[in-house]
Amino acid sequence: MKQEIITYxxxxxxxxxxxxxxxxxxxxxxxxxxxxxxxxxxxLKKYNFNITHNYMNIPTAFYAEYGTGHPKICYICKFSASxxxxxxxxGNNMNCSMSVGAALGLSKIISKTKGTVILLGCPGDxxxxxxxxxxxxxxxxxIDVVIAxxxxxxxxESGTSMTVMPMQIEYLSNDSIEKNTxxxxxxxxxxLFTFNALGILLKNxxxxxxxxxxSIEGAKNxxxxxxxxxxxxxxxxxxxxxxxxxxxxxxxxxxxxSPILNVKSNISFFELPSQSLLTNKALSRLFExxxxxxGIINIDCCKDYKVGLSIGSISHTTPCIYPxxxxxxxxxxxxxxxxxxxxxxxxxxxxxxxxxxxALALTGLDIIEKEELLREMTEELYKNx
Numbered sequence: 001m002k003q004e005i006i007t008y009x010x011x012x013x014x015x016x017x018x019x020x021x022x023x024x025x026x027x028x029x030x031x032x033x034x035x036x037x038x039x040x041x042x043x044l045k046k047y048n049f050n051i052t053h054n055y056m057n058i059p060t061a062f063y064a065e066y067g068t069g070h071p072k073i074c075y076i077c078k079f080s081a082s083x084x085x086x087x088x089x090x091g092n093n094m095n096c097s098m099s100v101g102a103a104l105g106l107s108k109i110i111s112k113t114k115g116t117v118i119l120l121g122c123p124g125d126x127x128x129x130x131x132x133x134x135x136x137x138x139x140x141x142x143i144d145v146v147i148a149x150x151x152x153x154x155x156x157e158s159g160t161s162m163t164v165m166p167m168q169i170e171y172l173s174n175d176s177i178e179k180n181t182x183x184x185x186x187x188x189x190x191x192l193f194t195f196n197a198l199g200i201l202l203k204n205x206x207x208x209x210x211x212x213x214x215s216i217e218g219a220k221n222x223x224x225x226x227x228x229x230x231x232x233x234x235x236x237x238x239x240x241x242x243x244x245x246x247x248x249x250x251x252x253x254x255x256x257x258s259p260i261l262n263v264k265s266n267i268s269f270f271e272l273p274s275q276s277l278l279t280n281k282a283l284s285r286l287f288e289x290x291x292x293x294x295g296i297i298n299i300d301c302c303k304d305y306k307v308g309l310s311i312g313s314i315s316h317t318t319p320c321i322y323p324x325x326x327x328x329x330x331x332x333x334x335x336x337x338x339x340x341x342x343x344x345x346x347x348x349x350x351x352x353x354x355x356x357x358x359a360l361a362l363t364g365l366d367i368i369e370k371e372e373l374l375r376e377m378t379e380e381l382y383k384n385x
Contacts, residue, residue: 001109005361008108016101017350022094024345027081030124033060036079062121066107073128073364074118075099076148089336091151094344098149101357106364115368131310134274140318148311153335154325158284158302159279164308165235168270171263173227185261187229188218206242239276274308280319282377290359319377325356
């Protein structure tokens with residue numbers, strides 16, 4: 001059946017490249033990917049996938065499946081352009097084609113075996129995408145493995161990412177306090193004092209904890225004391241354990257600060273937090289083997305991201321990998337960049353696309369055919385969570 005998948009994918013090569021090229025020439029920002037969603041789902045419909053549109057009430061999300069029952073092999077399909085450049089500097093046009101090709105390839109033989117192949121259309125970027133909402137709703141708990149391939153300048157095994165907490169602190173003045181006295185502290189004062197203290201809390205928690213993306217909304221007139229101030233920022237930590245410790249410290253600090261400064265306070269998340277990526281080593285080894293079998297030989301050790309990834313939250317409920325596929329043959333190209341985006345539609349990129357699709361589909365087949373592999377992956381997940 002492996003040869004059947006390989007032969008079938010060779011007949012889809014131009015169609016998969018045209019998908020990548022369409023997305024490249026029609027970039028759409030996060031959660032506005034209507035052309036992309038229609039193009040992808042029409043292609044899947046052509047090959048008899050069952051499709052749920054507006055998935056989880058997200059207009060450009062979709063859930064496409066072929067087959068029935070377990071094991072359920074899920075490929076994450078990303079197709080958003082960069083919100084900053086409005087082009088595919090992160091290569092999501094290529095990422096999408098890899099996942100679509102893998103799903104189509106595996107669907108070719110699924111009726112002869114068992115299980116279900118799923119292509120999950122996830123709008124949004126890799127850092128704060130719709131996967132976070134889907135993970136929070138528990139949709140991955142009934143899926144056996146999740147594979148989220150993405151293009152890069154080199155081949156890397158799936159690694160780790162940071163835990164990210166998008167925190168928001170609001171301060172409101174106490175109306176019983178006279179604002180024209182020297183003893184008055186405004187909500188803006190509370191915000192500034194909070195950021196000074198956060199630096200100390202971070203240093204006492206972990207070496208790689210950081211705070212960034214800071215924004216403060218407060219006084220609009222320098223001569224008027226603000227009665228309300230809001231601070232937003234991201235806390236990044238090495239793992240979920242440090243994040244929980246730091247969140248507890250911040251909440252306790254704000255609770256203690258409010259009565260001292262005579263202000264009311266509220267602390268919350270302004271976005272969904274993302275957990276650190278827990279790469280499933282058993283799944284990663286299997287995919288690496290199939291990459292080499294497909295002709296992609298040179299694979300570097302794990303790539304560890306100093307940012308949060310939406311896929312991280314999925315990895316805490318389902319065996320998951322986020323491998324990097326090198327699509328460039330020019331060592332001067334950097335990721336992300338417009339030059340990298342151009343590589344996604346190059347002849348070399350086209351050649352790599354087919355090999356990646358093959359490795360992804362064969363990995364799914366191995367899991368379906370060999371129950372012990374899935375058992376090993378599941379046991380590893382339970383051990384690490």
